[in-house]
Amino acid sequence: VAGGASAAAGAGLTIARAARAVGLSRTTLMYYERLGLIRPLRRAGSRYRTFRAEDLQALFLISRWRAAGLPLDTVRRLLADPDEAAGALRDHLRSLDRAIESLRAQRRLAQRLLGRGPRADGGAMPLTKAGWSALFRAIGMSEQQMRRWHAEFERENSAGHRQFLRSLGLGAAEIGRIRRWCTRQPSSRRGHGH
Amino acid sequence: VAGGASAAAGAGLTIARAARAVGLSRTTLMYYERLGLIRPLRRAGSRYRTFRAEDLQALFLISRWRAAGLPLDTVRRLLADPDEAAGALRDHLRSLDRAIESLRAQRRLAQRLLGRGPRADGGAMPLTKAGWSALFRAIGMSEQQMRRWHAEFERENSAGHRQFLRSLGLGAAEIGRIRRWCTRQPSSRRGHGH
DNA sequence: TTGCTCCTCACGTCACGTGAGGTGGC
DNA sequence: TTGCTCCTCACGTCACGTGAGGTGGC
Numbered sequence: 477v478a479g480g481a482s483a484a485a486g487a488g489l490t491i492a493r494a495a496r497a498v499g500l501s502r503t504t505l506m507y508y509e510r511l512g513l514i515r516p517l518r519r520a521g522s523r524y525r526t527f528r529a530e531d532l533q534a535l536f537l538i539s540r541w542r543a544a545g546l547p548l549d550t551v552r553r554l555l556a557d558p559d560e561a562a563g564a565l566r567d568h569l570r571s572l573d574r575a576i577e578s579l580r581a582q583r584r585l586a587q588r589l590l591g592r593g594p595r596a597d598g599g600a601m602p603l604t605k606a607g608w609s610a611l612f613r614a615i616g617m618s619e620q621q622m623r624r625w626h627a628e629f630e631r632e633n634s635a636g637h638r639q640f641l642r643s644l645g646l647g648a649a650e651i652g653r654i655r656r657w658c659t660r661q662p663s664s665r666r667g668h669g670h
Numbered sequence: 671v672a673g674g675a676s677a678a679a680g681a682g683l684t685i686a687r688a689a690r691a692v693g694l695s696r697t698t699l700m701y702y703e704r705l706g707l708i709r710p711l712r713r714a715g716s717r718y719r720t721f722r723a724e725d726l727q728a729l730f731l732i733s734r735w736r737a738a739g740l741p742l743d744t745v746r747r748l749l750a751d752p753d754e755a756a757g758a759l760r761d762h763l764r765s766l767d768r769a770i771e772s773l774r775a776q777r778r779l780a781q782r783l784l785g786r787g788p789r790a791d792g793g794a795m796p797l798t799k800a801g802w803s804a805l806f807r808a809i810g811m812s813e814q815q816m817r818r819w820h821a822e823f824e825r826e827n828s829a830g831h832r833q834f835l836r837s838l839g840l841g842a843a844e845i846g847r848i849r850r851w852c853t854r855q856p857s858s859r860r861g862h863g864h
Numbered sequence: 865t866t867g868c869t870c871c872t873c874a875c876g877t878c879a880c881g882t883g884a885g886g887t888g889g890c
Numbered sequence: 891t892t893g894c895t896c897c898t899c900a901c902g903t904c905a906c907g908t909g910a911g912g913t914g915g916c
Contacts (some may be wrong), residue, residue, distance in 0.1 A: 480710055491896075492896080501881080523898090524897080527898090549878095565784045576770060576777070578800060586766065670828045695907080696870095698907095700872095736905095
């Protein structure tokens with residue numbers, strides 16, 4: 477494949493045309509070259525890159541694998557050893573499933589936060605008043621997290637913790653219950669309002 | 671809330687304890703401070719940060735919003751104006767839906783690439799032989815992309831394109847059909863084998 | 865004195881995008 | 891000569907993680 481109409485020689489494409497042909501951007505092609513994924517020709521006497529059929533073939537492979545979400549590090553391995561493709565794709569399917577499930581969890585949480593109403597997020601609520609408990613629940617804080625927070629506070633500064641609980645308007649009996657609750661082992665689960 | 675057992679004064683937590691309480695890492699808390707999302711106390715005479723109830727409250731809000739996937743830039747806005755939370759969450763639900771759909775598309779493509787069998791990816795195939803067509807189809811390249819690639823090649827170097835097609839073992843009639851096919855308007859869709 | 869936690873830089877990550885400033889070829 | 895494409899740095903992105911090297915408090 478030699479002798480062309482406009483290029484100096486051969487069937488090569490310049491970077492912008494090659495990029496359009498494979499559906500990637502010019503900077504992406506330059507980036508792949510820096511990583512060593514492709515080696516477009518550099519003709520002596522010209523600073524320009526020349527993308528030949530082999531380069532286009534590699535770029536098509538890369539673009540498919542990238543479109544499937546494979547990281548470039550894996551793509552590099554697969555270019556060197558295509559036999560690993562099936563295994564890599566199967567692993568990747570599992571990681572995609574995990575990623576999808578993680579986004580679904582974000583979605584569920586976002587809806588829960590929405591469901592509490594626009595004011596329940598409490599950013600404008602008077603600080604450290606009785607609204608704390610409602611605030612925490614509205615935020616979707618788990619009982620386990622409330623417990624950890626109380627436990628940390630109690631361990632670090634138990635007198636300060638008592639005073640903090642009094643500042644919420646709680647009586648001595650309730651304060652005692654909370655302090656016992658948060659210092660107990662995490663195994664015993666007993667519903668407790670904060 | 672003043673006077674503690676171990677800390678210099680007050681009910682504040684050190685950074686590691688605060689991090690455990692809210693379920694974030696120490697470096698994350700430092701990062702949030704650099705961004706100005708939180709302002710833990712810096713007592714004169716000590717280089718240590720002190721996380722008080724207000725800081726913990728802000729961190730709980732931040733951690734919920736982050737767990738729902740909101741970017742920190744949005745979180746910053748919501749801390750300043752919680753009334754925007756509902757709108758931001760609703761917008762975010764839509765972007766989550768787009769992200770989930772994008773991952774599903776990656777999943778579908780990964781499965782298609784897998785379905786072609788382990789050797790069909792063709793990385794070890796002799797370059798630029800008759801395997802090109804099968805390779806491209808195996809890779810999952812769309813007809814539109816094949817067309818763009820031929821069109822670019824034809825436009826840039828039509829003599830080189832002809833020679834390339836001959837190198838695939840195609841006859842003159844087939845070469846003529848391909849050249850007409852790829853230089854036609856993209857609106858007319860006619861199944862063509864490459 | 866020994867650990868433990870704390871501190872502050874500074875750089876790495878991932879896959880590019882975006883200028884700045886300049887050159888070659890028709 | 892005018893455009894057009896091409897070139898090479900160098901820095902920005904997003905939300906942190908990871909050392910390096912050092913200090914305070916019990």
